[in-house]
Amino acid sequence: MGNKASVIGSGSWGTAIAVLLARNNISVSIYCRNHTIAEDINVNRRNSAYFPELVMPDGISATGKLSETLNHSELVYLVVPTKFIRSFILSKITDWRNACKSGKLLINCTKGLLLDPTQRTDDWLAQTLQDYEILHLSGPNLASEIVSGLPAAAVVCGPDEAARQVQRQLLSDTFRVYTGSDLVGVEVSGFYKNILAIAAGLLTELGLGNNARAALITRGLAEMSRLTAYFGGDPASLSGLAGLGDLIVTCSSELSRNFQVGMRLGRGQDLATIQTEMTQVAEGIQACLALHNWPADHVDGNWPDLPIAEEVYRIVHCGAEPRESLMRLMTRPPRSEAGYV
Incomplete structure (x- = not known):
């Protein structure tokens, strides 16, 4: 066998x-x-x-x-x-x-x-x-x-x-x-990190620095943890290869298709042009749209707070200005990090 x-x-x-x-x-x-x-x-x-x-x-x-x-x-x-x-x-x-x-x-x-x-x-x-x-x-x-x-x-x-x-x-x-x-945790990690990689490519192209990338990865991991728990997985599994490991490489390398999409969006290119010119599929494009649509398809009242993913959706599918999305994220109401992972 x-x-x-x-x-x-x-x-x-x-x-x-x-x-x-x-x-x-x-x-x-x-x-x-x-x-x-x-x-x-x-x-x-x-x-x-x-x-x-x-x-x-x-x-x-x-x-x-x-x-x-x-x-x-x-x-x-x-x-x-x-x-x-x-x-x-x-x-x-x-x-x-x-x-x-x-x-x-x-x-x-x-x-x-x-x-x-x-x-x-x-x-x-x-x-x-x-x-x-x-x-x-x-x-x-x-x-x-x-x-x-x-x-x-x-x-x-x-x-x-x-x-x-x-x-x-x-x-x-x-x-x-x-x-x-943890089949759920591994699957959620896989599609969510692609959304974050688009954001990382944007940050890189806009020259927003390493501190911003570190914050994106860390707070992105918090969103990934909430979503994993929502789907019934174990957030602890996200510290492994499929979670933190894949998140680091995808948010750091221009070999990543999703990272490339973010960079091109940061240069002002439109989504249709990017998709036409790419020879391979960047999964984060569909994943952020699917996550945005999920609450309407599955009404249960328990949908977690995913602000980074929502802003990536707005940039990719609604043409939002990346710096305005960043400002919305940076000016959210203050809260404790503890208990909000």
Whole structure:
């Protein structure tokens, strides 16, 4: 069971996961929606669209047939942008259900929030693909550094034995994998840090300094804690790789797509232009809209205070002036830090 893996998605992160697995002598089938990418992988051992200099290791075969990849192994890594997950899975639901056997694992590697209607991705996957065991892989993992063999770490959350199976597949001397049980905390960390990364890119482009970035990360972590508690997760888990770890790297590196979006917004570029020119999806764009819409979709009166996320929404989707958003945040009513994390 452990010497094969299926990877759904051939973007930068899907390719990086396939490379990690193949370097561990795992036989990998990677599903590519783009047939040109599939041919490039099979013929040239490259994914030139994302990593033109990388020669991919042996053991990776690409296909445009989802059923072929799903039937290749019992461990399936889902690496599809969140905005496409619903339509992609539902359009091929027969393939997904026919491929499922007892004990099949679905490892969600996305970091986003579903929209129209708003829903956590892991919840939707569990409801839609009930025969799969749902896990979540996350952490401070910039794909370009991973494929270059630079050291990194991640956490996989889910039932103990299932998480250990994924850990055994991915663990190497350059990629350290921990197991965890807080599926909610890991998922919330993943999509929320993307929203904060947009804010960090804005701060950087506007030249607002390192103190402002530190305050953003710290108070952003407080918002992330409130939201994790709202969804039933453990705020203590946010001190780990998927929380603080991913937050630090995403809010500090221009390799982050969401950080790049923030920088471009800070230069005065409009969202439509940014999205048209980007070759990859920045998950924070949809995540901040989904969070803004959540209270209307799920009326329960307990929605937490998320002022940073709301200001990012205003800037990204309503064209608010970034310095005015900053002023609203800086002039909020004073309060104690204690008890308000």
